[in-house]
Amino acid sequence: MNATAQIAPAGPQHMHALARANQVRLARAELKRGVAGGEIDVAEVIVYCPWEANSMPVADLLISQRRWGETRCHKLLARLPMSEKKTVGSMTDRQRRALAAMLNSGGAMRAAVPE
Incomplete structure (x- = not known):
């Protein structure tokens, strides 16, 4: 068995977690x-x-898109079907392609119009 020990960076773990959380929060706000x-x-x-x-x-x-709210988002995701709480990283390739195609084709606009 070839195990190597890694030395933790200096400083408390919670401070590193806080710094990482702030980095993610700022990047998401920019996105x-x-x-x-x-x-x-x-x-x-x-x-x-x-x-x-x-x-x-x-x-x-x-919802971060202009003129998008919870209702419009819910209607679009109900057509896939996909939970609103599903994370972008946990989506399958098929789900990614389907959602991107709906957004690009204007299917998102049709989802918002009552039939």
Whole structure:
């Protein structure tokens, strides 16, 4: 057995966790601002899953778009079917492609219109 011991970085573990949480929080805020401003496409975020979106719920990402709310998000995800709490990182490739296709094709717009 070839085990190697790793030395923990200096400082308390909770301070490292806090620093990491702040880093993720700031990166997510920047991502949401980009999505809200139209600079970043939500479908691309879903397909490529950057590290800051890995543990983010799908609903949070969808709602960060301009003119999107909980109802519109719920209707779109109900068509897949997918939970609003599912994280972007835990989605399968098939789910990613299906959701991105719906967002790109305008299926998201049809989901919001009552039939």
